[in-house]
Amino acid sequence: MFETRDSFFIGGGWARPQGAETITIINPSTEETIGRVPEGTEADVDAAVAAARRSFEDPNGWGGYSPQQRGYALNRLADELDARQGDIAAAVSSQNGMPISVSSQLETNYPSAVLRYYAGLAASSEPDERRVGFLGAGDTVIQRSPIGVVAAIVPWNFPQALTAWKIGPALAAGCTMVLKPSPETVLDAYLLADAISAAGIPAGTVNIVPAGREVGAYLVAHPGVDKVTFTGSTAAGRAIGETCGRLLRPVTLELGGKSAALFLDDVDLDLSVIGEALYSALLLNNGQTCFLNSRILAPRSRYDEVVEAISTLAGSMVIGDALDPATQIGPMSTAAHRDRVEGFIAKGRAEGARVVVGGGRPAGQPRGWFVEPTVFAGVDNAATIAQEEIFGPVLSVITYDNDDDAVRIANESDYGLGGSVWTADSGRGQAIARRVRTGTIGVNRYLPDMAAPFGGVKASGLGRELGPEALAAHQELKSIYV
Numbered sequence: 138m139f140e141t142r143d144s145f146f147i148g149g150g151w152a153r154p155q156g157a158e159t160i161t162i163i164n165p166s167t168e169e170t171i172g173r174v175p176e177g178t179e180a181d182v183d184a185a186v187a188a189a190r191r192s193f194e195d196p197n198g199w200g201g202y203s204p205q206q207r208g209y210a211l212n213r214l215a216d217e218l219d220a221r222q223g224d225i226a227a228a229v230s231s232q233n234g235m236p237i238s239v240s241s242q243l244e245t246n247y248p249s250a251v252l253r254y255y256a257g258l259a260a261s262s263e264p265d266e267r268r269v270g271f272l273g274a275g276d277t278v279i280q281r282s283p284i285g286v287v288a289a290i291v292p293w294n295f296p297q298a299l300t301a302w303k304i305g306p307a308l309a310a311g312c313t314m315v316l317k318p319s320p321e322t323v324l325d326a327y328l329l330a331d332a333i334s335a336a337g338i339p340a341g342t343v344n345i346v347p348a349g350r351e352v353g354a355y356l357v358a359h360p361g362v363d364k365v366t367f368t369g370s371t372a373a374g375r376a377i378g379e380t381c382g383r384l385l386r387p388v389t390l391e392l393g394g395k396s397a398a399l400f401l402d403d404v405d406l407d408l409s410v411i412g413e414a415l416y417s418a419l420l421l422n423n424g425q426t427c428f429l430n431s432r433i434l435a436p437r438s439r440y441d442e443v444v445e446a447i448s449t450l451a452g453s454m455v456i457g458d459a460l461d462p463a464t465q466i467g468p469m470s471t472a473a474h475r476d477r478v479e480g481f482i483a484k485g486r487a488e489g490a491r492v493v494v495g496g497g498r499p500a501g502q503p504r505g506w507f508v509e510p511t512v513f514a515g516v517d518n519a520a521t522i523a524q525e526e527i528f529g530p531v532l533s534v535i536t537y538d539n540d541d542d543a544v545r546i547a548n549e550s551d552y553g554l555g556g557s558v559w560t561a562d563s564g565r566g567q568a569i570a571r572r573v574r575t576g577t578i579g580v581n582r583y584l585p586d587m588a589a590p591f592g593g594v595k596a597s598g599l600g601r602e603l604g605p606e607a608l609a610a611h612q613e614l615k616s617i618y619v
C-alpha cells in the first residue's frame with residue numbers, strides 16, 4: 138500500500154497538498170486498495186505552471202541548456218528509469234491491469250528507448266537553417282525556438298510510454314512541462330518524479346500534478362501554458378480542442394480508434410506464424426489500446442477460416458492476475474469500464490451478431506474486473522460494436538466481397554488511427570494500405586515505430602507524435618530575411 142501526503146512534484150521536489158481530496162488507487166485484478174494520494178488542485182497547477190515558466194526562462198536552468206545538454210539530460214533520465222524498471226512495471230500492472238509481460242517491455246524498456254531517441258535528435262538537430270532566397274534578393278535564416286511551457290495530459294492505459302512520447306520531444310526542443318497523469322495511474326508517476334530528480338534535471342523543468350479532468354481542463358486553459366499535448370478519449374479531445382481553438386493555442390490530440398485489420402484472400406492464417414503479431418494488433422493490453430484493430434475484415438470466400446483463426450487465438454489466451462508472468466489478458470481497468478465493455482457485448486448480441494467465443498466473465502476469477510476475450514461473427518459494419526470504440530477484448534468479424542469493398546468498409550468509420558493488412562504478398566498489402574484513410578497502418582504486423590510519425594485522422598486526432606515531427610511540433614519558427 139502506497140500512501141503519501143505529498144500532492145505534486147514541482148520545482149524538483151514533492152510539495153504538500155493544497156486541497157483536501159484524495160485519489161484512491163484500486164488493483165483491478167484483486168479489487169484491493171493499493172494507494173492513496175492527495176489530489177492536485179487548481180492552486181497546484183498555478184504553482185506548477187509558474188515553476189515551469191521560471192525554469193524555461195532561467196539561463197542557469199533548463200532555459201540555458203544547449204541542445205547537446207538536453208540530450209545528455211534525457212539520456213540520464215532514461216538511465217534512472219531503467220534503474221527502476223521492476224518497480225515501474227509492477228506499479229503499472231497493479232493499477233491498470235496490463236499483463237506484466239507487456240508492462241515489463243512497453244512501460245519500461247520502451248519509454249527509456251523513446252527518451253534516448255529524442256536525446257539523439259536533440260544533440261544532432263540544428264536550431265537554425267539558412268535558405269537561399271527564392272527571388273535572389275537575399276537569404277532567409279529560419280530560427281527554431283522551443284514553444285515554451287507545455288501542458289501534457291495522459292490516459293491510464295500506457296501511462297509511462299505515452300508520457301515518454303510527450304517528455305522526449307518537449308525536452309529535446311527545450312520546452313518545460315506540466316504533466317497531468319490520469320487518476321487511475323498515479324503511482325508510476327511518483328517513480329518517474331524520483332527518476333527526474335535523480336537525473337539532475339533542473340528544478341521546475343518537468344512538474345507533475347496528479348488530478349482528474351476538472352483540474353486537467355483548468356491546466357489546458359491556463360494563461361501560462363503555450364502548448365497542449367493530449368492523449369485520451371475523443372470526447373475529452375473535442376473539449377480540449379475547443380478551448381485551444383478559442384485561445385489559438387497549439388494543440389496535439391491523440392484520441393480514440395476503431396481500426397480495421399484487412400485479411401486479404403491470399404492470407405496465411407497459420408497462428409504459429411502470425412499469432413504473436415495478431416496478439417499485438419488485436420488484443421494488446423486486454424484490448425485497452427487506442428490503435429487496436431477491433432474490426433476484422435474477412436473475404437467472403439475465406440470468412441469461416443478467418444473466424445476460426447481469430448476465435449482460436451482469442452480462446453487460447455491465458456486470463457489472470459496482471460502480475461502473473463503467464464497472463465496474456467488481465468482485467469479491465471475499473472469496475473465502471475468493465476460494465477461499459479459488457480454493455481457493448483450485450484448490445485452486439487441484441488443487434489444480431491453471433492458470439493463465437495467468450496462473451497462473459499471468465500470462470501476461476503472470483504475477484505477482479507475480468508471480461509473474456511470475445512469474438513463476434515456476422516457483424517454488420519454499421520452495428521454499434523463495429524462503429525464505437527469498446528476499449529476491451531472484443532473483436533468483430535465483418536465480411537467483404539473484393540479488395541475495393543474491403544477498403545470501403547475499412548474507411549466507413551468515424552475514426553482513423555491504426556490498421557493492418559494481412560497477406561502473402563507484401564506489395565499488394567502496401568497498395569491496399571495506401572488506400573485506407575488512417576494515420577498509421579501495418580502490413581502483416583502492427584506496432585508504432587518511434588522514428589516515424591504516429592497519430593490519427595478524422596475523430597482519432599490532430600497532429601502527430603513520435604519521429605522528428607513531434608520535435609518540430611514543440612518549436613516556433615521565425616524567418617529572418619537577411
Ligand code: NAD
Nearest residue numbers: 291292293318319349350353354369370373391392393427
Ligand atoms: P479520458 O479522455 O477520459 O482521459 C484521459 C486524460 O485526460 C486523463 O488524464 C483525464 O483526467 C484527462 N481529461 C479528461 N477530460 C479532460 C478535459 N476535459 N480536460 C483536460 N483533461 C481531461 O481517456 P481515458 O479513459 O483515460 O483513456 C482511454 C482513451 O484514450 C481511449 O479513447 C483511447 O483510445 C485513448 N488513447 C489514445 C491514444 C492515442 O495515441 N491516440 C493512446 C492511448 C489512449
